[in-house]
Amino acid sequence: MRLKDKVCIVTGGGSGIGRATCLIFAREGARVVVADKRKEAAEAVAAEGAAIGATMMPMMMDVSRDDDAERVVEQTVKAFGRLDVLVNNAGYGFAGTVVDTDEQAWEDLMAVNVRGVFLCSKHAIPAMAATGGGVIVNTASVVAAVGIRNRAAYCASKGAVAALTRAIAIDHVGEGIRCNAIAPGTIDTPYFDEILRKSPVAADSRKALEARQLLGRLGTPEEIAAGILFLASDESRFATGSILTLDGGMTAQ
Numbered sequence: 001m002r003l004k005d006k007v008c009i010v011t012g013g014g015s016g017i018g019r020a021t022c023l024i025f026a027r028e029g030a031r032v033v034v035a036d037k038r039k040e041a042a043e044a045v046a047a048e049g050a051a052i053g054a055t056m057m058p059m060m061m062d063v064s065r066d067d068d069a070e071r072v073v074e075q076t077v078k079a080f081g082r083l084d085v086l087v088n089n090a091g092y093g094f095a096g097t098v099v100d101t102d103e104q105a106w107e108d109l110m111a112v113n114v115r116g117v118f119l120c121s122k123h124a125i126p127a128m129a130a131t132g133g134g135v136i137v138n139t140a141s142v143v144a145a146v147g148i149r150n151r152a153a154y155c156a157s158k159g160a161v162a163a164l165t166r167a168i169a170i171d172h173v174g175e176g177i178r179c180n181a182i183a184p185g186t187i188d189t190p191y192f193d194e195i196l197r198k199s200p201v202a203a204d205s206r207k208a209l210e211a212r213q214l215l216g217r218l219g220t221p222e223e224i225a226a227g228i229l230f231l232a233s234d235e236s237r238f239a240t241g242s243i244l245t246l247d248g249g250m251t252a253q
């Protein structure tokens with residue numbers, strides 16, 4: 001019960017790493033707001049958590065919208081009286097070098113992956129500070145530290161998330177707020193399936209992506225959620241402004 005009675009918002013909670021995070025938080029005693037732009041996905045994860053006895057609240061939101069970020073924080077505090085943990089996890093990527101990335105596609109990705117972290121944190125921090133502090137965990141990626149081919153916009157966005165993690169940690173330490181990020185390697189989620197679907201030879205791409213990891217396999221959403229739980233709980237109380245890499249050894253090579 002590492003998050004007993006903690007009130008937590010998980011963005012992108014309807015799938016993959018976000019879903020696994022909602023469910024491990026639920027098992028650890030948290031009250032969880034499953035925030036996702038897909039209503040049915042948020043509701044389905046909330047139902048899974050409720051089935052194991054947890055208090056869950058599904059909420060539809062687009063993290064790139066200021067009014068949505070404000071509403072989700074306000075309704076969370078209205079429902080539960082406080083906010084302890086924000087997991088800024090919603091995000092996506094697409095293939096492309098800077099030359100073949102469409103300008104609007106760049107803007108749209110930055111709006112979700114970077115502005116989303118900014119807006120949700122902007123509204124969450126005062127709410128956390130009002131009850132003595134809290135914890136923010138951002139989902140960055142190994143691409144914040146090492147480059148990968150043909151993912152220019154995605155790499156730029158996750159580099160910004162890592163930098164923003166440090167900035168938030170520094171600015172809000174005095175309010176009792178810690179902010180850290182998780183940097184996953186390649187994880188077997190619906191987002192990864194989408195990448196494979198778009199690849200000309202899916203089986204070969206999967207093998208190549210598995211080989212990128214020193215451990216020779218993809219990570220699971222649950223393995224990343226375990227790291228997010230550590231950063232969200234008091235066990236990580238000496239960590240702020242740090243990036244926890246869970247990548248099967250990808251960046252060790």
Ligand SMILES: NC(=O)c1ccc[n+]([C@@H]2O[C@H](COP(=O)([O-])OP(=O)(O)OC[C@H]3O[C@@H](n4cnc5c(N)ncnc54)[C@H](O)[C@@H]3O)[C@@H](O)[C@H]2O)c1
Nearest residue numbers: 012014015016017037062063090091141184186187189191
């Ligand atoms: N899968 C990987 O290999 C991998 C590796 C490193 C980092 N990440 C990061 O992990 C996070 C989660 O990825 P995943 O693989 O679990 O993806 P996923 O596609 O399985 O889940 C992402 C969820 O975010 C939601 N979402 C997307 N845009 C949103 C928006 N604007 N507002 C609210 N919700 C929105 C989607 O509806 C979806 O439910 C992302 O930030 C991703 O960049 C993933």
